[in-house]
Amino acid sequence: MERSVGEERIFSGRILGLERHTVILQDGSLALREVVRHPGAVAIVAFVSEQLLLVRQFRFPVQKYMLEIPAGKLDAGERPEDCARRELLEETGYVPRFLHKLITIETSPGFSDEIIHIYVGEVEKSQEPCPDEGEFVEPVLVDSKEVVKMIIGGQITDSKTVSGILLAFAGRESDKYD
Structure with missing residues (x-):
């Protein structure tokens, strides 16, 4: 120690x-x-029937557009589930029919205390997205059968997205959320 x-x-x-x-x-x-x-964050693996709801966003540190699960920073005193609902609505215009907490991950414990609470849920369209000022995200629906191929092919490389999607699929296969 x-x-x-x-x-x-x-x-x-x-x-x-x-x-x-x-x-x-x-x-x-x-x-x-x-x-x-870092104050912590949430992320949501959002299913729309047999599609996954992702967001396309430019990430300045790596200088490229990335496909990610919707996510966002926790506000002071905010409960992670409340943050998940808020971020999902802001970034995508969707709301959850149900949310289930998958896991909390430590993103880079070699140099950061950031944690991300990852949820999974079935979602439905509610309104148009209303991202924060200066946030430019584009909701994208991707066939769930294609997502693992996109991860393996290097089209999806964000760590919270990869771990969240793979864990959500493992839970679906074992009927954990039924």
Whole structure:
């Protein structure tokens, strides 16, 4: 186990913070650790009959458009399920007929404390999408039989999307959500 003996706040932004810690390692030596602090997020594997509802969005850090499951950052004090419902409606215009929590994942524990609560649900169209200002997402329906091929073929590479979809399919195969 490592123990922090010194902390320096490097950056505090709208979405994340960055800290540098001096830690004592198991052998008693000192090392530096940089930690990204994140408030957490949710993501939803949304089924519309035999199709999956994804969003197409440009991701600046990797400089490309990506297909992802709908997702978003938790607001302070917000329950993950409430956030899942809100983000799904904002990004896609769909609402869940039911939601089931699949898993909570730690996205990059080597440098970040971000967790994502992943849900699965059957959804139906309610209204037009109403994304946040400066958020440009396009809802996309994809045949569920094609999604695994898209993952294997490298067309879907986002980690929350890959893990959420594969886990949702495993649950559907075992009739876990019926």
